[in-house]
Every structure is written in structure tokens, then in C-alpha cells.
Amino acid sequence: MNTQSYMTSYEILVYTGDKRGAGTDSNVSITLFSKNGKQTGKIPLKNSNNKDPFERKQVDKFCVKGDYIGELTKLHIEHDNSGRSSGWFLDKIVVTDIFDPKTQYVATCNQWLAKDEGDRKISRDLTLHKQQTTTQKSNYYKVTVYTGNKSGAGTNSDVSLTLYGNLGEAGPMKLANQEDNFEPGKKDEFTIECQNVGELNQIFIAHNNKGLSAAWFLDSIVIEDLYAMHTYQFPCHRWLAKNEDDGKIARFLVPQSSTTETPQIRKHNQYKVTVFTGNKSGAGTDADVFITLFGNQGQTGQIKLDNEKDNFETGQKDEFIVECPAVGEINKILIEHNNKGLSSGWFLDRILIEDTQGHRTYEFPCNRWLAKDEDDKQIARYLVPRPKVKNNQYKVTVFTGNKSGAGTDADVFITLFGNQGQTGQIKLDNEKDNFETGQKDEFIVECPAVGEINKILIEHNNKGLSS
Structure with missing residues (x-):
């Protein structure tokens, strides 16, 4: 397989002229050429938005x-001269690569492609002229939601959906069609119009926990991009409920791979992402910032870093908890912004990512600008982690006080800080009945060596009858 070949989608608008007999019944195909000498294969123009394509004074998409x-x-445009009315008067063609929707390529023809008209040619080479457009293209998506068949699986809450793709995001959008939606075992269909987000890489599904029966067991979501004619399947098979599973009422979902015959649903994980903006003048950014994680078990989609605070200010540390599919051992990240806002340039010092389930913290040094007017003018960078620090074993002994009610049933966590770094959050659990009044509990924890310990963070999650 040629790993250097990438696929994209093109929107092609074909304008048939306004002359008598201008339409054609022939089969039309197109070939595109680039300035670096590459070309697409011959692409048949089928499945127009019109029932009868290439009619007089008609635009076919x-x-x-x-x-x-x-x-x-x-481009090279041609037809096969078939059909009762084969001659064709072509006005112009407009081509848009949907991965670059603000750029259009226009080819003017204003000639016949006919055996009995003009120069009797049925194929033509036309020059494409590049034009920029500020128009935001819209798209239609058909969203099919499958509620699970468990007892109490349905919800009366308002459900919203956010789409994330390589061209941006759309939402949140309320899913409502004036029917009694999200009942147990039911399939609900919605057609939504929003900006074109390109190739979907994740969605965010959530409800507002309102109504008598708020808990919801979501089986899966299928989204059909009616513009690109592509269908994505998003498995879930989990509760969105305050009183079930992990208590979450919102989840990120990633599409199931269409190339895998028996795909396995990757477990979800939580990552704590700490972003350190540099202390240079003008280092902060008003742009939206996104991160993608890559690991030995896969990758996430593009994740927006937003905690509803004024983030990414000069010299500031910002923390985010992101829930996404587990990627295994992280080997690189992609950090980027969308260059929006009055001050979009950003000087990123470094990023720390803590795998809250794997008890490991990764450090990604950057110390560079992500700016159109600084450094190499890039607003996206791949970063790799510092080499893994060797693990160490620590014996942790916890003495619970002897006061009445001093013990806890909550989960207890410790974080170690030293002159060589810090650990992630480590759960203290030895499968015994720990943290009872007046009790001593011992734990052996294995984690990255932090050097000389100068402080610890001890905490619990406030769960249990006696927390």
C-alpha cells in the first residue's frame, strides 16, 4: 500500500449553458491536476443533487x-457521447476540496462538447483559477440514536450533540423531532443542518439531567454525512446517568473503524492535561486550543481544551480533565489552535498529561511559538514526551487518627512531589478494609522516581457512607 496517498472529497459544481440543446444524456467524467504534477484518476460524475443531471441552464452538485x-x-472534462442527446454545452465548473472549504477553483468553458457542434471535441482541458471565499459552507447530517433495551434505559431529559471534525466543530445542537424520543429499545432519527465539520473524528453527547426519568442508557449513534455521502458509527453501550456507571451524563464518542471486520470498543479513560503558557510578552492566546493524543493502542480525536475559565494567559498554568478513548502508552501529541481572537499567537512552554488510570505522567516540552507571525509561522505542533523516568517503589504507611468517626470509606489518593518531578494521582488500595479509626495501613506503590520528596498531596473522593 502506498502510505503517501491520501484521500479527500471534492465538491464539484457543473454549470450547463443556456443554449438550445445544451443538456446531455452522456456519462460525464472529470480528472483534476495539481501544480506539483499530480493528478486524480478519472472520476465519474454520478449521483447529482438533481434527478436528471446536465440539463439546460442547470447547476449539478x-x-x-x-x-x-x-x-x-x-481539469480534464469529457463525456462518452452516449444517449439520445449527447451534445453538451458546458458553461463552467467550480471545484472545492472540502478539507479547504474557503478555496474554490473555477474553470470557464463556454463551449460545446459535441460531435456535431463547434470543433467537434467531446473532451476539454480547462485551467482552474483559485479564488478565496469567506462563505461558511453548511451541511446536513442524518443522526440516528439507538437507546438501549435495559430497564429504565429511556430518558425524559433534553439531549444535545456536538460534532467535531478536521474542519472544526458544530454544536451543541438539541436533538428533538416533536416525537417521544429516547424510549427503551427505540431508534430515533434527526436531520440537522449546521456548518460542515469535514471528516468526523469524535462527537460529544450529553443530556441536562432534567425530567422524572433522567438516566439514559445509550447503545449507539449512527451519523450519515449527507454532503460527503459517508456514514459513521459511534458505539457507546453505557449509561449517561448520575446514579449509574461512573455518574457521567455526557460522553465523548469516537467512530468505529470501517476497516476492521470485528472492531473492539476501546475503553474510556480520563486524562488530566496541564498546560503551561510561557512568560514572554504576548505569550497568551485568545484562540481555541485543541489536543490530540497518540498512543500504542490508537489515538483520540481532536479535543478542545476548555474549562470555562480565562485560559492560556501569559505565565499561567491551566488544568483540564478530558474523557476520551484510552490510547495506551502515549508516544506523541498534536497541540494546535484555530488562530481566532484578537491575540491568537501563543508561546507554549510545556504540557503535562497524567493518565489517571495508568498512574503515569508524561511531560511534553515545547518552548516555542504557535503563531502565524512568530518563529516558523506554525499554529500546530507535534510534541513527544521526555524519556520515561525509571520507576521506584515507595512504602506508604498511613496512620488514621483515634477520634470518633475518624475512619473513611472513601477512595484515598496520594501524589508525590520531589526535586526530580512528580507522580500522578495514586490510589491507596491493598484490598483490605483500610483507613479505620486508630488503624495503620501500609501500601507498596510503584511509580516514577521523583528524587528527594518535598511534599505530598493526600485526598479522597468523598464517596461512601462515612466519607
Whole structure:
């Protein structure tokens, strides 16, 4: 397989002219060429938005898949001269790569492709002229939601959906169609119109926990991109409920791979992401910041870092808890922003990522600008973690006081800080009845060595009858 070949989708608008007999019944195909000498294969123009394509004074829209070849410079348009009315008067063609929706390529023809008209040619090479547009393209998505068949699986809450793709995000959007939705074992369908987000890499599904029966067991969601003619499946098989599972009423879901015959649903994980903005003048950013995690078990989609605070200020540390599919051992991240806002340039010092279930913290040094007017003008960077620090074993002995009610049933966690770094949050659990009044509990924990310990953080999650 050629790993250097990438696919994209093209929107192709074909304008048939306003002359007598201008329409054609022939089969039409197109080939695109780029300035670096590459070309797509011959692409048949089928599945128009019109029932009868290529009619007089008509605009036909096609969304086709083809090789990504870069900036376009010309096209080859042809038909096979079949059908009762084969001659065709072509006015112009407009091509848009949906991965770059603000750029259009326009080819003017204003000629016949006909055996009995003009120069009797049925194929033409046309030059494409690049044009920028500020119009935000909209798209339609068909969303099918499958509620599980468990007892009490349905919800009366308001359900919302946010789409994330390589072109941006859309939402949150309320899923409502004036029917009694989200009943146990039921399939609900919605058609939503929103901005085109490109290739979907994750969704965020949530409810507001209102109503008499708020808990919801979501089986799966299927989303059909009606523009790109592509269907995505998002397995869930979990509760969105305050009193079930992990107590979450919102979840990020990633699409099931269409290339895997028997795909396995990856378990979800929580990561604590700590972002350190540099202390240089103008280091902070008003742009939206996104992160993608890559590991030996897969990758997440693009995750927006937002905790509803004024983040990414000069010299500031910002913390985010993100829930996403577990990626295993993290080997790199992609950090990027969308260059929006009055002060979009950003000087990133470093990022710490704590795998809250794997008890490991990764440090990703950056110490560079992500800015269109600084450094190498890049607003996205891949970062790799510092080499893994060797693990150490610590014996932790906890003495609970002898006061009445001093013991706890909550889960207890410790974090070690030293002159060589810090551990992640470590759960203290030795499968015994720990933290009873007047009791001494011992734990052996294995974690990265932190050097000389200068402080610890001890905490519990306030769960249990006696927390």
C-alpha cells in the first residue's frame, strides 16, 4: 500500500449553458491536476443533487472522493457521447476540496462538447483559477440514536450533540423531532443542518439531567454525512446517568473503524492535561486550543481544551480533565489552535498529561511559538514526551487518627512531589478494609522516581457512607 496517498472529497459544481440543446444524456467524467504534477484518476460524475443531471441552464452538485493532490491548476472534462442527446454545452465548473472549504477553483468553458457542434471535441482541458471565499459552507447530517433495551434505559431529559471534525466543530445542537424520543429499545432519527465539520473524528453527547426519568442508557449513534455521502458509527453501550456507571451524563464518542471486520470498543479513560503558557510578552492566546493524543493502542480525536475559565494567559498554568478513548502508552501529541481572537499567537512552554488510570505522567516540552507571525509561522505542533523516568517503589504507611468517626470509606489518593518531578494521582488500595479509626495501613506503590520528596498531596473522593 502506498502510505503517501491520501484521500479527500471534492465538491464539484457543473454549470450547463443556456443554449438550445445544451443538456446531455452522456456519462460525464472529470480528472483534476495539481501544480506539483499530480493528478486524480478519472472520476465519474454520478449521483447529482438533481434527478436528471446536465440539463439546460442547470447547476449539478457532486461530492466525490479522490486522491488529495494539493493545489489544483487544471481539469480534464469529457463525456462518452452516449444517449439520445449527447451534445453538451458546458458553461463552467467550480471545484472545492472540502478539507479547504474557503478555496474554490473555477474553470470557464463556454463551449460545446459535441460531435456535431463547434470543433467537434467531446473532451476539454480547462485551467482552474483559485479564488478565496469567506462563505461558511453548511451541511446536513442524518443522526440516528439507538437507546438501549435495559430497564429504565429511556430518558425524559433534553439531549444535545456536538460534532467535531478536521474542519472544526458544530454544536451543541438539541436533538428533538416533536416525537417521544429516547424510549427503551427505540431508534430515533434527526436531520440537522449546521456548518460542515469535514471528516468526523469524535462527537460529544450529553443530556441536562432534567425530567422524572433522567438516566439514559445509550447503545449507539449512527451519523450519515449527507454532503460527503459517508456514514459513521459511534458505539457507546453505557449509561449517561448520575446514579449509574461512573455518574457521567455526557460522553465523548469516537467512530468505529470501517476497516476492521470485528472492531473492539476501546475503553474510556480520563486524562488530566496541564498546560503551561510561557512568560514572554504576548505569550497568551485568545484562540481555541485543541489536543490530540497518540498512543500504542490508537489515538483520540481532536479535543478542545476548555474549562470555562480565562485560559492560556501569559505565565499561567491551566488544568483540564478530558474523557476520551484510552490510547495506551502515549508516544506523541498534536497541540494546535484555530488562530481566532484578537491575540491568537501563543508561546507554549510545556504540557503535562497524567493518565489517571495508568498512574503515569508524561511531560511534553515545547518552548516555542504557535503563531502565524512568530518563529516558523506554525499554529500546530507535534510534541513527544521526555524519556520515561525509571520507576521506584515507595512504602506508604498511613496512620488514621483515634477520634470518633475518624475512619473513611472513601477512595484515598496520594501524589508525590520531589526535586526530580512528580507522580500522578495514586490510589491507596491493598484490598483490605483500610483507613479505620486508630488503624495503620501500609501500601507498596510503584511509580516514577521523583528524587528527594518535598511534599505530598493526600485526598479522597468523598464517596461512601462515612466519607
